[in-house]
Amino acid sequence: MNKLDAKIPEGALAEKWANHKAHIGVVSPANKRKLDIIVVGTGLAGGSAAASLAELGYNVLSFCYQDSPRRAHSIAAQGGINAAKNYQNDNDSIYRLFYETIKGGDYRAREANVYRLAEVSGAIIDQCVAQGVPFARDYGGLLDNRSFGGALVSRTFYARGQTGQQLLLGCYGALNRQVKNGNVKVYSRHEVLDVVVIDGKARGVIARDLVTGKIERFGAHAVVLATGGYGNVFFLSTNAMGCNVSAAWQAYKRGAFFGNPCFVQIHPTCIPVHGDQQSKLTLMSESLRNDGRVWVPKKKEDAEKLQAGTISTNDIPDEDRDFYLERRYPAFGNLVPRDVASRAAKERCDAGFGVNNTGKAVFLDFKYAIQRLGEETIRKRYGNLFQMYEKITDVNPYREPMMIYPAIHYSMGGLWVDYNLMTTIPGLYAIGECNFSDHGANRLGASALMQGLADGYFILPYTIGDYLAKEIQTPKINTASPEFNEAEQRVNDRLRALGEIKGTKSPDHFHKLLGRVMWDHVGMARDAKGLEQASRMIQELKQEFYRDLRVTGDLSAMNNELEKAARVADFFELAELMTRDAIERAESCGGHFRLESVTGEGEAKRDDDRYRHVSAWEYKGDDNAPELHQEPLVYENIQIAQRSYK
Amino acid sequence: MPDKILKELTLKIWRQKNAKAKGGFETYKIRDISGGTSFLEMLDILNEQLVSENKEPVAFDHDCREGICGMCSLFINGRAHGPDDEVTTCQLHLRRFKDGETITIEPRSSGAFPVIKDLIVDRKAFEKIQQAGGYVSVTTGGVPDGNAIPVPSEKAEEAMDAAACIGCGACVATCKNSSAMLFVAAKVSQLALLPQGKIEAARRARAMVAKMDELGFGNCTNTGACESECPKKISIEHIARLNREYLKAKLQE
Numbered sequence: 001m002n003k004l005d006a007k008i009p010e011g012a013l014a015e016k017w018a019n020h021k022a023h024i025g026v027v028s029p030a031n032k033r034k035l036d037i038i039v040v041g042t043g044l045a046g047g048s049a050a051a052s053l054a055e056l057g058y059n060v061l062s063f064c065y066q067d068s069p070r071r072a073h074s075i076a077a078q079g080g081i082n083a084a085k086n087y088q089n090d091n092d093s094i095y096r097l098f099y100e101t102i103k104g105g106d107y108r109a110r111e112a113n114v115y116r117l118a119e120v121s122g123a124i125i126d127q128c129v130a131q132g133v134p135f136a137r138d139y140g141g142l143l144d145n146r147s148f149g150g151a152l153v154s155r156t157f158y159a160r161g162q163t164g165q166q167l168l169l170g171c172y173g174a175l176n177r178q179v180k181n182g183n184v185k186v187y188s189r190h191e192v193l194d195v196v197v198i199d200g201k202a203r204g205v206i207a208r209d210l211v212t213g214k215i216e217r218f219g220a221h222a223v224v225l226a227t228g229g230y231g232n233v234f235f236l237s238t239n240a241m242g243c244n245v246s247a248a249w250q251a252y253k254r255g256a257f258f259g260n261p262c263f264v265q266i267h268p269t270c271i272p273v274h275g276d277q278q279s280k281l282t283l284m285s286e287s288l289r290n291d292g293r294v295w296v297p298k299k300k301e302d303a304e305k306l307q308a309g310t311i312s313t314n315d316i317p318d319e320d321r322d323f324y325l326e327r328r329y330p331a332f333g334n335l336v337p338r339d340v341a342s343r344a345a346k347e348r349c350d351a352g353f354g355v356n357n358t359g360k361a362v363f364l365d366f367k368y369a370i371q372r373l374g375e376e377t378i379r380k381r382y383g384n385l386f387q388m389y390e391k392i393t394d395v396n397p398y399r400e401p402m403m404i405y406p407a408i409h410y411s412m413g414g415l416w417v418d419y420n421l422m423t424t425i426p427g428l429y430a431i432g433e434c435n436f437s438d439h440g441a442n443r444l445g446a447s448a449l450m451q452g453l454a455d456g457y458f459i460l461p462y463t464i465g466d467y468l469a470k471e472i473q474t475p476k477i478n479t480a481s482p483e484f485n486e487a488e489q490r491v492n493d494r495l496r497a498l499g500e501i502k503g504t505k506s507p508d509h510f511h512k513l514l515g516r517v518m519w520d521h522v523g524m525a526r527d528a529k530g531l532e533q534a535s536r537m538i539q540e541l542k543q544e545f546y547r548d549l550r551v552t553g554d555l556s557a558m559n560n561e562l563e564k565a566a567r568v569a570d571f572f573e574l575a576e577l578m579t580r581d582a583i584e585r586a587e588s589c590g591g592h593f594r595l596e597s598v599t600g601e602g603e604a605k606r607d608d609d610r611y612r613h614v615s616a617w618e619y620k621g622d623d624n625a626p627e628l629h630q631e632p633l634v635y636e637n638i639q640i641a642q643r644s645y646k
Numbered sequence: 647m648p649d650k651i652l653k654e655l656t657l658k659i660w661r662q663k664n665a666k667a668k669g670g671f672e673t674y675k676i677r678d679i680s681g682g683t684s685f686l687e688m689l690d691i692l693n694e695q696l697v698s699e700n701k702e703p704v705a706f707d708h709d710c711r712e713g714i715c716g717m718c719s720l721f722i723n724g725r726a727h728g729p730d731d732e733v734t735t736c737q738l739h740l741r742r743f744k745d746g747e748t749i750t751i752e753p754r755s756s757g758a759f760p761v762i763k764d765l766i767v768d769r770k771a772f773e774k775i776q777q778a779g780g781y782v783s784v785t786t787g788g789v790p791d792g793n794a795i796p797v798p799s800e801k802a803e804e805a806m807d808a809a810a811c812i813g814c815g816a817c818v819a820t821c822k823n824s825s826a827m828l829f830v831a832a833k834v835s836q837l838a839l840l841p842q843g844k845i846e847a848a849r850r851a852r853a854m855v856a857k858m859d860e861l862g863f864g865n866c867t868n869t870g871a872c873e874s875e876c877p878k879k880i881s882i883e884h885i886a887r888l889n890r891e892y893l894k895a896k897l898q899e
Binding site: 052055066067068075125128130131132140159165180211241394457458509558 | 693703713737798803812813842
């Protein structure tokens, strides 16, 4: 029997969500007060969910590893948030946003979820405006829009280059209001290290107080994971340093299936790697591709001279510049989706046309936009991004083109959830980037913010009621139960084991080596041979980790090294699953590019007959292979086709 | 173009085991490091060095490393976020330092921000101020269409200038009175400038200022030091707007 029931409601696509809401359970106000909900993570998904659930009257316990909910990594999203408002009269609609998201995801996302996402997108903008989010406006005082990759209309709302920050601060305000009202208790500087399951239902978490080092128990009637993505498995990524997979990974080991782990997004416009001691990559917003033109030299000798530093960029005349995105994709040009733009950059660099002293960079040039629009307009649109670029690279992008290269940015894969956003563990939900649900094999720009807030403000607060309506008789969860004892013991044992290795190498040392294996073999281009090799290398490294790790300091006090070690241990196991998933999916789709599966023109070639499904992996113990389950993807409302942006 | 290599830097770093322990400076050397290295990458490198010597690494707050989360919080050579303007510590790069230089790194502690460990301070006081009223009192759903109330673009831009605050606490650390006025003003001003937030503007100002006073932050004496050290260049004009809203609230009492 298939263990995966997506619980997609019956009826026409446009009516599913309304019908579903009309028929699911609702908890009365008097009963909501008696129910506790744990929300892990305070980014756009977790923050908006915690605030909205508290507004409804539930008791919410909110966790984050940072010192404040406001610092969750949603804060770093730059470019914008999509919504099908059609304010520009450019023929946008719910259907068009739905269609472009499915197509952008290379036909590997669930129709009903994506349609619902498009359906609630407009309400998100209304909500944020009401909270005082200072979106950009035109001279008439109405909301402004910009264009983003993979879309034929302008539907992206923005607040300079700090849209994520402003949306997050809006939801942080809503959360603070509920803290003041006594409906939310925030546990900052706490890391959730396990999920407690009692009689098959999620009933709490085990968390470590990062200041005192104390392991603590928290019970609740439902647990919501909003812990973001796992891009840091690659060590170098645009994720924040602390972003990790641990809570989601432990949920997987408790029985939540992991969906499409090999689907990660490589963002085309990041500041290139500068050396081997780098800790972090910096994203430059995709919105820059609205006005910047991507190019490399047409002549290899020019590229070589640029690499050697014997000529400067401005020495190369326009006719010797290869605007390769405009050349290859005339319809979308510089605004092709991220996976397409990343691969095209890699292709040029691998062919020897890359720039920078490493040869691993391409130009993003604003000369033409400045000629057309003037420097002041460009400054108004991207001023803070240009400033950031200059601070990091010491190059003035008003005078010289930016140099960019792809980097790991987002994970489309994540915990498998049904239409209600519930994992395969009853009472355990996963929202935002933490779940696998809406972006298929490639996410469109400005859609992460949309999904996080859709889940937290408008979807989970409804669907969780359906589950909790059956829990109103359940008393407060007793955290002295054997299941909590066992879970706490497990966490303690795990951490102590890491401390007792007493080897010679730091967690970062192993993390960097793991990241290198992942980037080289499970990165932008993958093939069976490389993946098999990665699989062996990960095994060897993991054994080395458990033999030679050194965790300095006191395990029962604040200890950043212990935090890192625990995260890296989970990344090792995730890396194994990602590699296994990438081997199993022998097709190219979206960000998952298998060299064995390409069209005659070198584009990604899907294999719909064999792989038009979600791969959901079930944990079967540390010594056994995980079991693969497949959720077939059914397209009733769109014609699936080979994706083309030409 | 490759960055210059700094042959040697001397780091004097504040070490403190925990909130109760007595702290002190320790001296470390960093050798042959590229000017393109970020300041926090330098600390990563130092920490790798310390671990290899089986010593405990330096604890410091950091997360996004893109200048936006506000987590990083160092005093570098006596200045919040170091010698460069309009950057956070994580965006500061070593090319701003001279070869052979001694760099002093301290936590940004004050009465309201006690040290937790080494360079990490407790900024929960900022949370409490925001919880006192740093929001518009709307619940999810039931709000008007985003374009129902036009907002003049210059007002939206000015609100955005204030809203750019990252809550890092550089203003408090820099102020000789340890005042949190710029932090409070940024939120009060942002919301007072927008029609959505204007309704509660006076009440918000009163509640946030009262909480700030209660938590032991000092008074503002208009030195402007906060503005000059703010990595996001939040203007002290927002303090003037806060004062106006506060006065209105007092007159309404």
